Structures are given as C-alpha cells and as structure tokens.
Amino acid sequence: MTIPGGIVDAELLGRAAAGDERAFGELFERHMQAVWNHAYRLTGSWAVAEDLTSDAFLIAWRKRAELKLVRESALPWLYTVVSNLARTEHRGAGRRLRLLRRIPEPGAVSDHADVVAGQLDSEARLREVLDVVRGLPKMQRQVVELCLLGEVPIADVAALLEVAEVTVRSHLSRARATLRALLEEK
Amino acid sequence: MSSDFPARRELPPEVRDRIRVRFRAGLDRPERRGRATWFAAAAAVVLLAGGAVFGIGALRGSTPVSPAAGDAPLDRCWTAAEKAGKTEGLGSRAQWVTTATESSGDDVVVAFTVDGKPAFCETTATTVTLSDPAAQAARPGGQAAGVLLFTATGMVAGVADPSWEQVELSMPDGLGMVVAKPDKQTGQFIGFTGADPAKTALWLGRAKQGQSTRLWPRGPVPRIADPLVSVVDRPGDRSSAEGRALGECLAKVPDPPALADGYQPGAMLTDGPNSLVLARMPGHLIACVREGTSYRLVQDTFLGLTIPVRRLSVPPIGGKVPFVGLTPPSAKTMSAEFFLDGTQTTAVPVVRGTFAYWVPPNAVPQDNGEVSVQTSDARGVGLFSGGIPLR
Numbered sequence: 055m056t057i058p059g060g061i062v063d064a065e066l067l068g069r070a071a072a073g074d075e076r077a078f079g080e081l082f083e084r085h086m087q088a089v090w091n092h093a094y095r096l097t098g099s100w101a102v103a104e105d106l107t108s109d110a111f112l113i114a115w116r117k118r119a120e121l122k123l124v125r126e127s128a129l130p131w132l133y134t135v136v137s138n139l140a141r142t143e144h145r146g147a148g149r150r151l152r153l154l155r156r157i158p159e160p161g162a163v164s165d166h167a168d169v170v171a172g173q174l175d176s177e178a179r180l181r182e183v184l185d186v187v188r189g190l191p192k193m194q195r196q197v198v199e200l201c202l203l204g205e206v207p208i209a210d211v212a213a214l215l216e217v218a219e220v221t222v223r224s225h226l227s228r229a230r231a232t233l234r235a236l237l238e239e240k
Numbered sequence: 241m242s243s244d245f246p247a248r249r250e251l252p253p254e255v256r257d258r259i260r261v262r263f264r265a266g267l268d269r270p271e272r273r274g275r276a277t278w279f280a281a282a283a284a285v286v287l288l289a290g291g292a293v294f295g296i297g298a299l300r301g302s303t304p305v306s307p308a309a310g311d312a313p314l315d316r317c318w319t320a321a322e323k324a325g326k327t328e329g330l331g332s333r334a335q336w337v338t339t340a341t342e343s344s345g346d347d348v349v350v351a352f353t354v355d356g357k358p359a360f361c362e363t364t365a366t367t368v369t370l371s372d373p374a375a376q377a378a379r380p381g382g383q384a385a386g387v388l389l390f391t392a393t394g395m396v397a398g399v400a401d402p403s404w405e406q407v408e409l410s411m412p413d414g415l416g417m418v419v420a421k422p423d424k425q426t427g428q429f430i431g432f433t434g435a436d437p438a439k440t441a442l443w444l445g446r447a448k449q450g451q452s453t454r455l456w457p458r459g460p461v462p463r464i465a466d467p468l469v470s471v472v473d474r475p476g477d478r479s480s481a482e483g484r485a486l487g488e489c490l491a492k493v494p495d496p497p498a499l500a501d502g503y504q505p506g507a508m509l510t511d512g513p514n515s516l517v518l519a520r521m522p523g524h525l526i527a528c529v530r531e532g533t534s535y536r537l538v539q540d541t542f543l544g545l546t547i548p549v550r551r552l553s554v555p556p557i558g559g560k561v562p563f564v565g566l567t568p569p570s571a572k573t574m575s576a577e578f579f580l581d582g583t584q585t586t587a588v589p590v591v592r593g594t595f596a597y598w599v600p601p602n603a604v605p606q607d608n609g610e611v612s613v614q615t616s617d618a619r620g621v622g623l624f625s626g627g628i629p630l631r
Binding site for chain 1: 245246248249250251255256258259260262263408414415419447449450451452453454
C-alpha cells in the first residue's frame with residue numbers, strides 16, 4: 055500500500071522486521087482505522103472492535119518477520135488476523151459476557167432515542183448476518199469476511215489465500231446464495 | 241449483501257488513543273530490545289495534547305556500552321569467580337578481552353574472550369552470572385549458532401557464525417522474537433528476550449536485516465550448559481522492616497525464587513497477622529504473602545519495559561484485596577482514583593519501584609475496568625499517567 059508522499063507497507067515492514075519500531079508505528083497508525091472498522095463488522099461491537107484492533111497489531115508486531123504482504127499492503131493479512139481473533143472472541147464465554155456489559159443501554163442515551171434505536175437495529179441486523187457467516191464452510195466464511203466485510207479485491211483475496219481468483223469467485227457466489235437463503239428465513 | 245453492513249467510520253481520536261494504550265499494555269510478552277519506542281513517542285504526543293508533560297523514562301531497550309565501561313562489571317565477575325573458587329579455566333583477569341557490552345536497565349552483560357574462547361558475564365544490582373568458557377554452545381541441529389547462557393533475567397548470549405548478519409531468538413510458536421547482532425570478529429551475540437528460562441523453550445535461527453519473511457529455518461535450542469558462576473554477590477536489604485519481612489517470608493515459602501537473596505524489598509502491606517511484601521530483580525517482580533501461619537509466593541510474568549506502571553495480580557489476603565505492582569525505579573509518589581460513592585483520589589505508597597495499597601472496600605473499577613493512576617519522581621515530574629486494571 056502506498057500513501058501519497060509516504061512509504062509503502064513493504065518498506066515499513068522490512069524496517070520493522072529489522073528492529074525499526076517507528077516503522078511499525080507508522081504501519082499501526084496507517085491501518086488502525088481500517089482494522090477497527092473491519093473488527094466492528096466482524097463482531098457488531100465497537101468496544102470489542104477496539105480490543106481486537108490492539109490485539110491484531112500485537113500479533114502483527116510479534117510476527118512482523120513473517121507478515122504476508124499482498125500487493126505491498128499489510129491490510130489483507132491484518133484482516134485475517136482480526137477474523138481469527140473475532141472467532142476466538144465469539145467462542146469465549148467470558149468475552150461474550152464482557153461484550154454484553156459493554157453494549158450501551160438505550161435508556162442511557164434517551165436524548166437520541168431515534169438514532170440509538172436505529173443504531174441498535176442496525177447492530178442487531180449485523181449480528182444476525184454474522185451468526186450466519188460463522189456457520190459457513192471455512193473457505194466461504196473467509197472469502198465473505200475478506201471480500202464482503204473487508205471489501206478486499208478478489209484478486210488480493212486470491213493472493214492472500216493462495217488460490218485462483220476463480221476459486222474465490224466460486225466460494226463467494228455459493229456463500230452469497232447461502233446467506234441470502236438463510237437470512238430470508240429469519 | 242453489502243448493504244447489510246454498516247458504513248465505515250472515521251476513527252475518533254479518543255478511540256485511537258485507547259487502542260494505542262491497549263496495544264502498549266499488551267506488550268508484556270518477551271521482546272525487550274528497544275521495544276515500541278515509537279509508541280512512547282505517540283503516547284507523549286497524546287499526553288502533551290492533553291496539556292500535561294510526562295516523560296516515559298522506563299522505556300529503555302538494550303543499550304550498547306563502550307568496551308571500556310565493561311571493565312568494572314568484569315572485575316566484579318572475576319571477584320565472584322574467585323570467591324566461588326571457580327577461576328580454573330578462566331586464565332588470569334588480565335587475559336580477559338572485552339568484545340562487547342550491552343545493557344538493559346541495570347542488567348549489564350559483557351561479552352569477552354578467555355584465551356580466545358567466548359564467554360559472557362551478566363551483572364545486576366545484586367547478582368553475577370558467568371558462563372563457562374569450557375562449555376559447548378547449545379546448538380540447534382543444522383544451525384551455525386548456539387547458546388552459552390540463558391539467565392533468570394531472560395538474557396540469552398551465545399556464538400554464531402560471524403557471517404550471520406543477525407540471530408533470531410524466538411518461542412516455539414515463533415512469537416516473542418528478538419533479533420541479536422553477532423560481533424563481526426567473534427560471532428558473540430547478546431539478546432534480552434524477557435523470557436523465563438524455567439518455562440521457555442528457546443528457538444534460534446539466522447536472520448538478516450530487512451527481511452519481511454523468514455529466510456532460514458529455526459531450530460530448538462537443546463539443553464544449555466549451567467553457568468560457571470551464578471551468585472548473589474550483593475545481597476538485597478534485609479535490615480529494614482520490609483527487608484526483614486521479605487527475608488522471613490522467602491525463607492518460609494515452599495517455592496522460593498532462584499537467587500532469592502538478590503531480591504530487593506519494595507512496598508509492604510500489613511493487616512494483623514497477614515502481610516504482603518513486594519520485591520524486585522531485573523526482569524522480575526514478586527509478592528511474598530503471609531496469611532496467618534501460611535506463606536506463599538506470587539510471581540509475575542516477566543516485566544515489560546514498555547509498561548512503566550503495572551499491577552501484579554495477587555488474590556485477596558484475609559478478605560482484603562491488594563492493589564500492588566511496579567513503577568519506574570525513580571518513582572516516589574503515586575495517586576490512584578478509586579470509585580466509591582464518588583471518585584476518591586488516594587495516595588498510594590511507593591517504595592523502590594513498587595507500590596502497595598489495600599483496595600478500599602466497595603471500590604469499583606471505571607467502565608473500562610481500570611483505575612487511573614499518576615506517578616511522579618522526587619522532583620514532582622510526572623512519570624506515568626494512565627489506567628491499570630483493578631479487577
């Protein structure tokens with residue numbers, strides 16, 4: 055990934071792997087917002103998204119020597135890390151309890167009741183979708199998380215998952231059909 | 241389908257700050273070498289933006305020291321070897337040739353040669369650990385590098401083919417990576433891994449600057465030879481009230497730490513027949529707890545140098561919850577905000593880089609489960625301002 059006037063991820067990562075912490079810091083600042091948004095889309099909770107974002111970068115820092123770049127961008131790899139973390143998060147009962155505690159109570163923000171109601175509806179809908187996504191076969195789930203939730207181009211997903219683009223398209227097509235059918239049932 | 245997904249949002253500055261802080265707090269795994277200094281800079285910017293000026297003095301990594309500065313530690317190592325009657329095979333002190341010196345806080349490691357054979361000596365405020373020049377380096381299969389010393393502080397020292405640009409030290413799962421640079425002449429390298437040798441299987445491999453993926457395979461380091469000398473040559477204080485309590489407690493716990501005499505006492509809590517005393521060594525913080533007639537030890541995972549103020553989780557003692565942990569060594573004061581009916585700011589005693597206070601009954605954490613604390617040095621200069629977990 056190239057930032058206008060900036061340095062590509064590959065170079066920053068190379069410097070980080072060689073021990074340049076500031077280079078990693080630049081990567082962190084560059085991708086934090088995207089990772090945070092992706093984490094929200096995977097969990098339906100902004101609070102949990104914060105935790106997952108910091109956790110994802112911790113993993114990236116520790117695995118910086120083997121972080122996989124796709125077209126010189128670290129973002130797709132970071133998305134897969136967040137996806138893994140989100141699944142762990144979802145499985146952890148303790149974490150679920152924490153998530154529940156963090157969901158804002160509508161009464162606490164009653165001045166903005168309409169907005170909040172809409173937001174909660176939207177979050178509820180997102181969680182509904184996520185429940186269905188989690189039930190997909192592994193490959194379909196991965197392409198949904200990357201292509202639909204992460205909006206990563208199909209070619210990049212193919213490179214990241216080390217499969218042909220046509221394979222990604224095929225899984226995505228099947229996943230869309232499954233999601234459509236299951237969500238219409240709800 | 242994508243209409244089911246919420247639009248992306250701009251990351252609010254306060255959320256960005258929280259993520260930064262959580263990331264920094266999560267850096268409590270090994271990997272000390274200059275770790276996340278960029279983060280300290282970012283945190284400093286945040287604090288400055290808030291109108292307060294703080295230094296993050298505790299964020300120190302491995303620091304090269306001029307070879308001449310290594311003479312004093314080597315003299316101490318020689319004296320320790322003499323006292324232990326282990327100078328056979330060490331030649332004379334005059335034959336020791338310093339090749340490099342690295343430090344992390346008051347943990348100083350000197351690489352030297354004895355009659356051309358590589359050796360290392362680590363000194364802390366209270367201990368000396370000297371490798372055996374006659375020992376074979378513990379070398380993973382197929383690797384042209386091996387380890388001669390892996391000490392309780394997490395310091396790893398060894399020898400690699402001088403043509404290796406870097407040596408990568410890591411955990412079996414590849415995490416906790418530290419990269420050390422071998423000396424171009426002798427191949428000696430030193431790394432502060434922060435890992436606990438009693439619990440850590442160390443892996444080693446070749447690396448080079450600028451690599452973005454592993455270029456060479458790693459291998460598990462086999463059993464490392466025992467050090468020639470490992471002693472407490474400058475025992476910790478046992479004459480003050482805290483020191484006496486620590487000495488008594490460490491003598492009675494069933495599982496005293498290695499080099500127990502080297503621990504310096506810190507802050508203490510008492511409550512009738514119950515007490516807790518903290519103690520530090522480079523890389524370690526312990527709490528020695530007396531509950532009635534029983535004694536037990538609570539040990540931290542290794543200290544993260546990037547976390548200047550950190551809580552050590554100790555179970556309740558006689559029903560009271562201890563709020564204890566470490567501060568930068570230069571800290572003299574700490575204030576903590578506990579939530580009771582309202583916010584109550586409390587002065588928390590700080591002794592030798594540790595703090596201890598009984599959590600007030602009915603105190604509850606902030607929404608994020610933390611207590612806000614501030615620490616300052618003797619001149620009143622802020623060292624840390626942030627949250628640490630209450631739960």
